[in-house]
Amino acid sequence: MDTKILEQAVQDLRSILRDGLIATDIWDRSAGLSLAGFNQQPVAVALFTRITDELDTSLRDSNFPPLARYYLLDMEGNHTVVLINHGNLLQGMLVDNKRANLGILISVAIPRMIEAVSRAKAAR
Amino acid sequence: MTARSVSWTDPRELRALLDRVTGDKPGQRQTAVRPMSTHTPARAPFPREARNAFPHVTAPAPAAGAAAIPAQPAPAKPAAPALAALPVIESDNPSDRLDALLLWTMDNHRCSGAFIADDNGLTLAAHGVSDAHVSIVGPLLSSLHGIRTVPGIDATSGALWLGAQMMSWVEVKTESGGFCMGILADEALHPRVLDRAKEALQLTVRGL
Numbered sequence: 001m002d003t004k005i006l007e008q009a010v011q012d013l014r015s016i017l018r019d020g021l022i023a024t025d026i027w028d029r030s031a032g033l034s035l036a037g038f039n040q041q042p043v044a045v046a047l048f049t050r051i052t053d054e055l056d057t058s059l060r061d062s063n064f065p066p067l068a069r070y071y072l073l074d075m076e077g078n079h080t081v082v083l084i085n086h087g088n089l090l091q092g093m094l095v096d097n098k099r100a101n102l103g104i105l106i107s108v109a110i111p112r113m114i115e116a117v118s119r120a121k122a123a124r
Numbered sequence: 125m126t127a128r129s130v131s132w133t134d135p136r137e138l139r140a141l142l143d144r145v146t147g148d149k150p151g152q153r154q155t156a157v158r159p160m161s162t163h164t165p166a167r168a169p170f171p172r173e174a175r176n177a178f179p180h181v182t183a184p185a186p187a188a189g190a191a192a193i194p195a196q197p198a199p200a201k202p203a204a205p206a207l208a209a210l211p212v213i214e215s216d217n218p219s220d221r222l223d224a225l226l227l228w229t230m231d232n233h234r235c236s237g238a239f240i241a242d243d244n245g246l247t248l249a250a251h252g253v254s255d256a257h258v259s260i261v262g263p264l265l266s267s268l269h270g271i272r273t274v275p276g277i278d279a280t281s282g283a284l285w286l287g288a289q290m291m292s293w294v295e296v297k298t299e300s301g302g303f304c305m306g307i308l309a310d311e312a313l314h315p316r317v318l319d320r321a322k323e324a325l326q327l328t329v330r331g332l
């Protein structure tokens with residue numbers, strides 16, 4: 001795992017979403033250890049690890065298709081949480097949906113993050 | 125996000141229909157509709173045996189001087205529009221790139237609005253267009269999926285009458301998905317202008 005690539009990906013994300021990005025973390029799913037981020041939120045890391053595990057287990061137990069690339073939560077106060085599933089890594093983003101464009105988020109920012117994290121995982 | 129299926133479009137049936145229309149004369153395009161022109165085309169002679177079946181029907185005598193009417197010249201083709209130079213987009217930031225493309229589009233086309241959307245109809249950048257108009261892109265591109273399975277049909281640009289305005293659109297595909305640019309105007313853009321818009325979109329979304 002190359003954490004420099006992760007840090008670079010976070011910088012790239014900040015430049016894409018600008019002031020629409022409130023916080024982001026990329027963390028190890030099993031250890032709960034944050035590897036890169038901006039305005040990092042340890043409580044959110046713990047919370048979304050648990051929510052994602054519950055969601056994943058519930059989907060599988062109900063014979064639903066498993067979680068694929070990401071899910072979104074629309075929250076009070078113009079907040080949107082995006083949780084990206086990078087396999088053994090998870091990434092959370094807290095976005096101000098009045099400042100960030102949903103199309104840019106879904107069609108540009110998320111695919112770029114997925115590609116960058118996959119590159120970081122492959123690097124030694 | 126949306127399932128790309130058009131249940132009423134059967135590619136094999138479409139292909140068979142196209143083959144039936146074009147199959148007789150390879151290399152020569154035939155159309156089911158006679159082209160419109162200012163003069164009446166020469167009719168095939170009515171067969172004598174068929175004419176004898178209606179003895180009480182007589183053809184009206186041609187008006188005096190009818191033969192003297194000269195054939196109208198074919199209308200001149202409208203001149204191809206001047207094409208704008210491709211936009212110069214220096215920024216690496218996706219939002220800036222898309223905004224620059226939008227600015228170029230608004231500057232170079234007589235239009236009331238323009239937008240760039242992903243292939244699900246989510247707005248990436250827009251000016252003078254409602255989100256509802258942009259969301260048309262999702263079902264529009266989905267409906268073209270079946271049509272594009274027909275060999276030789278590209279269907280990556282076109283125009284759609286929205287009731288009050290015409291939305292001309294172009295689509296390009298990248299590794300991260302499809303992007304569509306729509307331009308709202310009183311009439312459809314010239315095909316060459318659409319091609320140039322497609323080039324500009326391709327240039328902009330490359331590497332997004």
